[in-house]
Amino acid sequence: xxxxxxxxxxxxxxxxxxxxxxxxxxxxxxxxxxxxxxxxxxxxxxxxxxxxxxxxxxxxxxxxxxxxxxxxxxxxxxxxxxxxxxxxxxxxxxxxxxxxxxxxxxxxxxxxxxxxxxxxxxxxxxxxxxxxxxxxxxxxxxxxxxxxxxxxxxxxxxxxxxxxxxxxxxxxxxxxxxxxxxxxxxxxxxxxxxxxxxxxxxxxxxxxxxxxxxxxxxxxxxxxxxxxxxxxxxxxxxxxxxxxxxxxxxxxxxxxxxxxxxxxxxxxxxxxxxxxxxxxxxxxxxxxxxxxxxxxxxxxxxxxxxxxxxxxxxxxxxxxxxxxxxxxxxxxxxxxxxxxxxxxxxxxxxxxxxxxxxxxxxxxxxxxxxxxxxxxxxxxxxxxxxxxxxxxxxxxxxxxxxxxxxxxxxxxxxxxxxxxxxxxxxxxxxxxxxxxxxxxxxxxxxxxxxxxxxxxxxxxxxxxxxxxxxxxxxxxxxxxxxxxxxxxxxx
Amino acid sequence: xxxxxxxxxxxxxxxxxxxxxxxxxxxxxxxxxxxxxxxxxxxxxxxxxxxxxxxxxxxxxxxxxxxxxxxxxxxxxxxxxxxxxxxxxxxxxxxxxxxxxxxxxxxxxxxxxxxxxxxxxxxxxxxxxxxxxxxxxxxxxxxxxxx
Numbered sequence: 001x002x003x004x005x006x007x008x009x010x011x012x013x014x015x016x017x018x019x020x021x022x023x024x025x026x027x028x029x030x031x032x033x034x035x036x037x038x039x040x041x042x043x044x045x046x047x048x049x050x051x052x053x054x055x056x057x058x059x060x061x062x063x064x065x066x067x068x069x070x071x072x073x074x075x076x077x078x079x080x081x082x083x084x085x086x087x088x089x090x091x092x093x094x095x096x097x098x099x100x101x102x103x104x105x106x107x108x109x110x111x112x113x114x115x116x117x118x119x120x121x122x123x124x125x126x127x128x129x130x131x132x133x134x135x136x137x138x139x140x141x142x143x144x145x146x147x148x149x150x151x152x153x154x155x156x157x158x159x160x161x162x163x164x165x166x167x168x169x170x171x172x173x174x175x176x177x178x179x180x181x182x183x184x185x186x187x188x189x190x191x192x193x194x195x196x197x198x199x200x201x202x203x204x205x206x207x208x209x210x211x212x213x214x215x216x217x218x219x220x221x222x223x224x225x226x227x228x229x230x231x232x233x234x235x236x237x238x239x240x241x242x243x244x245x246x247x248x249x250x251x252x253x254x255x256x257x258x259x260x261x262x263x264x265x266x267x268x269x270x271x272x273x274x275x276x277x278x279x280x281x282x283x284x285x286x287x288x289x290x291x292x293x294x295x296x297x298x299x300x301x302x303x304x305x306x307x308x309x310x311x312x313x314x315x316x317x318x319x320x321x322x323x324x325x326x327x328x329x330x331x332x333x334x335x336x337x338x339x340x341x342x343x344x345x346x347x348x349x350x351x352x353x354x355x356x357x358x359x360x361x362x363x364x365x366x367x368x369x370x371x372x373x374x375x376x377x378x379x380x381x382x383x384x385x386x387x388x389x390x391x392x393x394x395x396x397x398x399x400x401x402x403x404x405x406x407x408x409x410x411x412x413x414x415x416x417x418x419x420x421x422x423x424x425x426x427x428x429x430x431x432x433x434x435x436x437x438x439x440x441x442x443x444x445x446x447x448x449x450x451x452x453x454x455x456x457x458x459x460x461x462x463x464x465x466x467x468x469x470x471x472x473x474x475x476x477x478x479x480x481x482x483x484x485x486x487x488x489x490x491x
Numbered sequence: 492x493x494x495x496x497x498x499x500x501x502x503x504x505x506x507x508x509x510x511x512x513x514x515x516x517x518x519x520x521x522x523x524x525x526x527x528x529x530x531x532x533x534x535x536x537x538x539x540x541x542x543x544x545x546x547x548x549x550x551x552x553x554x555x556x557x558x559x560x561x562x563x564x565x566x567x568x569x570x571x572x573x574x575x576x577x578x579x580x581x582x583x584x585x586x587x588x589x590x591x592x593x594x595x596x597x598x599x600x601x602x603x604x605x606x607x608x609x610x611x612x613x614x615x616x617x618x619x620x621x622x623x624x625x626x627x628x629x630x631x632x633x634x635x636x637x638x
Contacts (some may be wrong), residue, residue, distance in 0.1 A: 279589075284557045284585075284587055287586045291611070291614070293507065294610060294611050299512065465612065
């Protein structure tokens with residue numbers, strides 16, 4: 001585990017200890033160095049004091065060359081156990097006396113070197129000139145002291161230093177352990193909170209604030225952030241709930257609508273079959289009495305016609321005409337109902353051929369009429385052939401009918417291309433109609449001409465529009481009174 | 492030549508009267524037996540026991556479709572299902588021009604389908620054609636004889 005992965009507690013403790021020990025080490029080093037330097041200076045000073053005293057005492061013995069006296073003086077060094085060797089040289093540099101008396105000859109230098117006190121080879125060496133004050137030099141005193149005092153002091157101060165350091169470090173450790181909490185605790189609390197947030201996705205937890213320092217600010221900021229996230233979460237949850245609710249509502253609505261559609265479809269189916277039954281019943285039941293009315297009117301006319309006057313016969317004729325007209329109305333209505341109900345089958349239909357057939361039929365039915373027909377060839381469309389025949393039959397028959405009073409009647413069937421859409425048209429130069437009533441044109445039983453002028457039930461164009469609509473097309477007309485009419489349709 | 496009877500299956504008395512008159516006006520003088528519903532027609536043709544009275548079969552059946560009890564198409568089905576009446580000429584004479592009736596009528600083996608027009612003059616015209624048809628039928632259609 002590298003240092004940066006250490007827990008923050010250990011890191012803080014380690015840093016505090018490291019800093020403390022570094023400071024202590026430096027302090028201890030300075031202390032020991034100072035002690036050593038001080039003891040060395042003291043040692044030199046003590047030795048030089050000793051040297052000066054002995055040198056002063058030795059003047060007489062050197063001046064008078066009294067060897068016993070010199071030995072006596074040097075033996076006084078016994079009181080200084082550190083002095084391991086001493087020598088007294090006369091003014092010519094010859095060794096005059098030595099201490100201790102049994103000292104091997106090679107310990108002392110043959111001739112004294114330069115004066116002064118210094119450390120040399122683990123010993124303190126001192127060379128003191130021997131002379132009466134203001135008189136010429138009599139000789140030299142040589143002193144050699146061991147460094148036991150220095151090393152003892154060194155050991156002692158090192159031991160003290162180490163002790164102080166150990167106690168200090170121990171104290172520092174406990175203090176660090178106690179005080180690091182001040183810094184690490186808020187951080188640990190933050191870390192714990194963050195861990196709780198990330199593991200449990202619980203944004204309601206808050207880090208405890210333990211002070212007003214930067215960590216306190218950080219804790220505040222962190223808590224505020226959590227608060228915002230919690231708010232946003234709540235908002236999001238609210239939206240999600242709302243959305244779910246809305247989806248559920250919409251689904252429910254759709255289900256209801258579906259249900260209602262199904263019901264409607266079922267109702268429609270029922271209504272359709274009812275209509276079917278109604279149409280069937282109409283074709284049978286309504287026509288039967290009409291047949292009786294017409295039939296027995298005719299019987300009256302045939303059998304009793306001679307007994308009736310003109311007015312009586314006219315009345316019976318009117319009864320017959322009315323019942324026949326009603327029969328036509330019923331038939332047309334049934335046709336309209338069939339157009340709406342019947343199954344569509346889609347194929348390519350040759351409209352030109354159908355138009356040609358209808359025209360031929362019209363001409364056959366009334367050969368005396370001379371109508372000019374212009375049927376464009378090769379017009380095809382996709383649709384139900386039977387229904388499209390009904391469309392063309394109605395439109396061409398209308399043109400045929402409304403051109404009856406025109407001296408040079410002309411009827412045209414053609415197609416035009418407009419905005420990429422094919423528009424079929426049936427145009428005539430007949431009676432036409434007032435565009436003001438164009439919106440009534442395609443309504444059931446809506447007629448723009450009186451029966452006296454032109455016969456009709458007003459069902460034909462309604463049928464045509466239903467068929468065109470069932471093919472997904474549109475139908476409209478343009479006309480002016482006595483200027484002919486044009487019917488346009490798309491499929 | 493035995494002119495044979497005409498079985499008119501028709502529930503509407505007015506229509507019966509008008510049909511008779513139309514037939515008469517074209518000098519179709521065959522006896523007309525009227526059955527007022529499908530059940531009567533079947534009774535007449537097959538008797539109470541259900542056996543076809545082969546010797547007494549009518550020359551032609553004029554059959555309305557919308558009948559009480561047993562409807563016309565069912566009567567036709569029964570006529571065509573029985574060996575004795577399989578070839579009996581049946582002309583459907585009805586108000587309905589519903590396509591499905593026409594198609595079903597022919598597919599069940601009707602010889603002809605005539606829609607009764609409201610206009611009595613037209614109806615009489617249709618009856619004239621019926622008379623011609625009847626003449627042809629009488630000449631051509633063999634009457635099967637059961638042992």
